[in-house]
Amino acid sequence: MAEYKSSYAPFFTSYLEFKRSLGYKMQNTHVFKNLDRFLHERADKSIGFTEDILSVWCERRANEGDRTRYNRIVEVKNFATYLNGLGYPSFIPRLPKRYTSTFKPYIFTHEDLANFFASCDLLDYHANYQSLHHILPSLFRLLYGCGLRISEALSLRCDDVNLTAGCITIHETKNGEERRLPLSDSLRIVLEQYVTHHRNNICGTDYFFVKQNGDKCSRSTVYKKFRIVLFQAGISHGGKGQGPRLHDLRHSFGVHSLARMAEQGLDLYYCLPLLSKYLGHKSLVATDSYVRLTSEMYPRLLDEINRICTFVFPQVFRGDMP
Numbered sequence: 001m002a003e004y005k006s007s008y009a010p011f012f013t014s015y016l017e018f019k020r021s022l023g024y025k026m027q028n029t030h031v032f033k034n035l036d037r038f039l040h041e042r043a044d045k046s047i048g049f050t051e052d053i054l055s056v057w058c059e060r061r062a063n064e065g066d067r068t069r070y071n072r073i074v075e076v077k078n079f080a081t082y083l084n085g086l087g088y089p090s091f092i093p094r095l096p097k098r099y100t101s102t103f104k105p106y107i108f109t110h111e112d113l114a115n116f117f118a119s120c121d122l123l124d125y126h127a128n129y130q131s132l133h134h135i136l137p138s139l140f141r142l143l144y145g146c147g148l149r150i151s152e153a154l155s156l157r158c159d160d161v162n163l164t165a166g167c168i169t170i171h172e173t174k175n176g177e178e179r180r181l182p183l184s185d186s187l188r189i190v191l192e193q194y195v196t197h198h199r200n201n202i203c204g205t206d207y208f209f210v211k212q213n214g215d216k217c218s219r220s221t222v223y224k225k226f227r228i229v230l231f232q233a234g235i236s237h238g239g240k241g242q243g244p245r246l247h248d249l250r251h252s253f254g255v256h257s258l259a260r261m262a263e264q265g266l267d268l269y270y271c272l273p274l275l276s277k278y279l280g281h282k283s284l285v286a287t288d289s290y291v292r293l294t295s296e297m298y299p300r301l302l303d304e305i306n307r308i309c310t311f312v313f314p315q316v317f318r319g320d321m322p
Helices: 009-021 030-042 051-057 066-085 110-122 132-146 150-154 185-197 219-232 248-263 268-279 284-297 299-312
Strands: 167-170 179-182
Touching: 009 030, 009 066, 030 051, 030 066, 051 066, 110 132, 110 219, 132 150, 132 185, 132 219, 132 248, 150 219, 179 268, 248 268
Parallel strands: none
Antiparallel strands: 167 179
16 A cells, blocks of 8 residues: 555655755654545545645644644645745745743752662662663763763664774664764773673674663663663652653763863863764754853853854754754
């Protein structure tokens, strides 16, 4: 059965291939599937969006949030632009009021981190989870020490971790951009201990973080243990959507790194692009969030950071943190 059924089917396919060729993953294709179903039900065989068609499509749906609607219309706007480029006149819809996220990530203090890692090292694991005793102390330190996304860390393979050279290579990234990251001496030692006491005893898979039976660690299991470690460390969790989240270790790395560079007197005009590249952001705009979080957490850096932000970062739409 063909994935798309409307007269736009070949155009959806070619558009997605075009975007992927530019480095976009385009994994969430549900917007195009829904649009295809909408167009198929209208039985309109012509190619090219009219204002009437898109006005219906862009109407707010029952229980649809601002962000979901905004993203849905952005996708069809980009697709309509693509059709115009192919010579099929299409109406370009106006975007609704930009969604502004009120979410604020939790930035771990250095005291928080000391308590967190101490609790992680001392956590009592059930017999069925004994392998996590080796995995989690290394995994959590890697998330913070290199500012990784959890998906990037769990996708690491043994060949991606070069402890002799003291670096790791990230292949499966959110933005499809491979990057090579250095390891601090302390983090390299932690990973060497993990390899010696656990990873070297596992066969049958080339993933770096694996359980005793060779299975890749699951994100859900890691998060459940993360919540337990938070509790043991005395770090309060604000409930669903409030954090701290596992991803906040990455945010904390970004803020702490920027603050340290500023405290060392380094020129932030040069530091910001480096941090952006290190974190795997596609542009400096994504790193802007860390700048503003840093200014809030370290008020004495506020004047210098605001001076830079005025010239480096435009006022743009911001959703969730990257």
